[in-house]
Amino acid sequence: GAGVSQSPRYKVAKRGQDVALRCDPISGHVSLFWYQQALGQGPEFLTYFQNEAQLDKSGLPSDRFFAERPEGSVSTLKIQRTQQEDSAVYLCASSLAPRAKLNQPQHFGDGTRLSIL
Amino acid sequence: AQTVTQSQPEMSVQEAETVTLSCTYDTSESNYYLFWYKQPPSRQMILVIRQEAYKQQNATENRFSVNFQKAAKSFSLKISDSQLGDTAMYFCAFEGEYGNKLVFGAGTILRVKS
Numbered sequence: 001g002a003g004v005s006q007s008p009r010y011k012v013a014k015r016g017q018d019v020a021l022r023c024d025p026i027s028g029h030v031s032l033f034w035y036q037q038a039l040g041q042g043p044e045f046l047t048y049f050q051n052e053a054q055l056d057k058s059g060l061p062s063d064r065f066f067a068e069r070p071e072g073s074v075s076t077l078k079i080q081r082t083q084q085e086d087s088a089v090y091l092c093a094s095s096l097a098p099r100a101k102l103n104q105p106q107h108f109g110d111g112t113r114l115s116i117l
Numbered sequence: 118a119q120t121v122t123q124s125q126p127e128m129s130v131q132e133a134e135t136v137t138l139s140c141t142y143d144t145s146e147s148n149y150y151l152f153w154y155k156q157p158p159s160r161q162m163i164l165v166i167r168q169e170a171y172k173q174q175n176a177t178e179n180r181f182s183v184n185f186q187k188a189a190k191s192f193s194l195k196i197s198d199s200q201l202g203d204t205a206m207y208f209c210a211f212e213g214e215y216g217n218k219l220v221f222g223a224g225t226i227l228r229v230k231s
Contacts, residue, residue, distance in 0.1 A: 033218065042121075042208050042221030043162070056217050089160060093219075105152070106219060108162035 002026075004109035006092050012115045013082050021077045021112045025094030032075050033106060034067055035091040043091050049075060079114075087116045119144045119211050123222035130199045131230055137184075138194045138225050140209030148214040151185065151192045156224075157205040165207070168192065199229045 005024040013019050025032050031050055035043035036059075045059040051072035060067070064082075069075040079086055093106040120143045130136035142151070153165040168176045168185050175183050180200075184193045196203055209222040 031217070035219075040224075042210075042223050043219070044221070045218040048217045050217075059218070091160075091162065093162070105164050105167060107164075108154075111160045113160075 004092055004094050004107055006090075006109035006112050008112060009110065010113050010115075012117065014117050015082060015084060017082055018078065018080045019082055019114065021079075021090050021114070023075045023077070023092030023094075023109060025073065025075070025092070026096075026107055029094035029096055029107075030072075031095045031097070031104075031106075032069055033093040033095075034075070034077050035093065036061075037089040037091055037111070039088070046077070046090075082114075082116045084116050087114055089113050119146075119149075119213065119220045121209050121211050121220050121222040123209055123225050125225045126223075127226045127228070129228045129230060130196075132199055132201060134199055135195060135197045136199055136227065138196075138207050138209075138227065140192045140194070140222055142190050142192065142209070142211050144190070144211065144213070146213050149216075150212045150214070151183075152210040152212070152219070153181070153183070153192075153194045154208045154210060154221075155203075155205045156208060162208070166194065196227075201229050201231060203227060204229045 007022045034046040037043040047067045048056040049069040064080045066078045089111040091111045093108045095104040095106045097104045149170045151168045155163045166178045180197045206224045208224045210219040
């Protein structure tokens with residue numbers, strides 16, 4: 001596709017359920033990022049992949065959060081045993097080149113709005 | 118750690134007028150990148166303009182320009198000839214030269230009035 005695609009656009013889950021959020025980056029983009037955006041706030045970094053390697057997961061708030069990108073393309077963010085404070089918009093972004101070699105702007109998807117009841 | 122501060126939670130401007138959004142940041146790095154992103158209600162984060170810290174010249178993109186003051190660690194966005202479609206949340210963001218993530222400010226809601 002032409003841009004970063006995220007699904008589902010909206011997700012409602014009951015507290016304690018597991019959820020999985022999907023991100024399809026722009027074709028050929030090496031770098032993939034996940035951000036969490038609380039209501040009325042700026043996005044906060046969660047994790048970063050270069051191809052299939054997860055090089056930085058310092059922003060994941062707890063061990064309930066897990067991300068993968070097994071073939072270096074599509075990525076999934078999984079949240080286990082969801083809690084109300086997990087309610088937020090989850091944004092995925094991709095960029096063309098590895099960060100350390102050449103700056104390339106990040107292109108964002110429309111996000112998934114997760115609501116935990 | 119880097120921080121980005123946007124001190125204006127909300128701004129309003131009349132259509133066709135000019136508005137400036139403020140941003141300050143803190144870093145110990147000498148080279149880095151600064152960005153302004155626009156987020157309309159559709160939620161997609163759209164890149165408006167970017168500036169490389171080692172470039173003295175301020176970036177411009179059509180009606181959008183920045184005032185980059187490296188010593189003051191200030192990076193403001195000027196929108197000229199404001200249009201109704203400029204209504205959105207605007208985020209200032211920082212990226213280190215060898216970083217792998219964007220650090221965002223809290224955002225400024227801009228409302229363009231007719």
